[in-house]
Amino acid sequence: MTLDLPLLARGKVREVYDAGGDRLLLVASDRISAYDHVLPTPIPDKGRVLTQLSVWWFEQLAPVLASSGATHHLVSATDVPASVAGRAMLVRRLEMLPVECVARGYLSGSGTAEYQRTGSIRDVPLPAGLVEGSQLPEPVFTPSTKAEAGEHDEPIDFARVVSLVGAARAEELRELTLALYRQGAEIARGAGIVLADTKFEFGLSGGALVLGDEVLTPDSSRFWPASSWSPGAAQPSFDKQYVRDWLTSSGWDRVSPPPELPDDVVAATRERYVAAYEQLTGTAFR
Known part of the structure; x- marks a missing residue:
């Protein structure tokens, strides 16, 4: 995956890109981490599940946030580059x-x-x-x-x-x-x-x-x-x-490089x- 945007950070699961102004693009990968290690085996569709479920929850929780004078950072899950559609969110830049x-x-x-x-x-x-x-x-x-x-x-x-x-x-x-x-x-x-x-x-x-x-x-x-x-x-x-x-x-041992996940565990x-x-x-x- 290559995006024509400045990469600001790469986490265990996500990449954060500068989308201009006060906007960031959060892209969820299929990487999975455990015990502070990123495992060598990805989980297919994981990034899409995380993104689409988060989008759904932001909508469900909006009334609770509003009642406390708060809000969420999601701007759009559709106005994103086609190459990361379904696994990316355009969000507000926060402190x-x-x-x-x-x-x-x-x-x-x-x-x-x-x-x-x-x-x-x-x-x-x-x-x-x-x-x-x-x-x-x-x-x-x-x-x-x-x-x-x-x-x-x-x-x-x-x-x-x-x-x-x-x-x-x-x-x-x-x-x-x-x-x-x-x-x-x-x-x-x-x-x-x-x-x-x-x-x-x-x-x-x-x-x-x-x-x-x-x-x-x-x-x-x-x-x-x-x-x-x-x-x-x-x-x-x-x-x-x-x-x-x-x-x-x-x-x-949680110290040495983690092992590959077997196919049945991935599935x-x-x-x-x-x-x-x-x-x-x-x-x-x-």
Whole structure:
């Protein structure tokens, strides 16, 4: 893929191009990452799923954003170069905030490990007796740093968010993150999917808060089939946890270059991403 636009950044999954003025072009590739590594094997159609699902979610979440005096960064998903149609978004250029805004409604992954050690996640105490997959009494805000390329995101508490963006902005981020999670979880539940957790990224435009990056995709969220949800063990999922699990079972040490994914793992991963899109939106993926 070659675009006649200045390349500004290349991330694990996306390229960011200067589209002129206050516009950027975000192009999602089929690359997949896990444990801070980009895997050598792409997942066919993954970039298109991420882009088209994000576009759908931006529309669904617009009323929640508006009620908080915020908006999203999407300008158009159609006014893009033909060579990247379906996998690119024209967006507003933002001053991004240095916080990954994570919302959790269920206990899973690193959250379970932290809870088992401390009885809390970050500075949020939780009741005793929760297990992997348990629904939390209320969704919680468990932010992390937004690391530079090649670095690791680090969990932070709310006081650290305050130190990074100020008290008023930190409170605004927490409230909006949880409001967006609740709306997303309600919509997903109606489609037979449990939204266990997710992350949002925000920036500023003219001092106003703007939802950026991707939103509520299988790359940024844990999606579980509601019909099989059963606390006490790892849950079946529509996201890249399947790839993480395969990598763990392969014996990879997470330090050396990651292994190629077998064809069956690639196919099964693609099926999960497409299934998430189709079940959430109610439309066939094309």
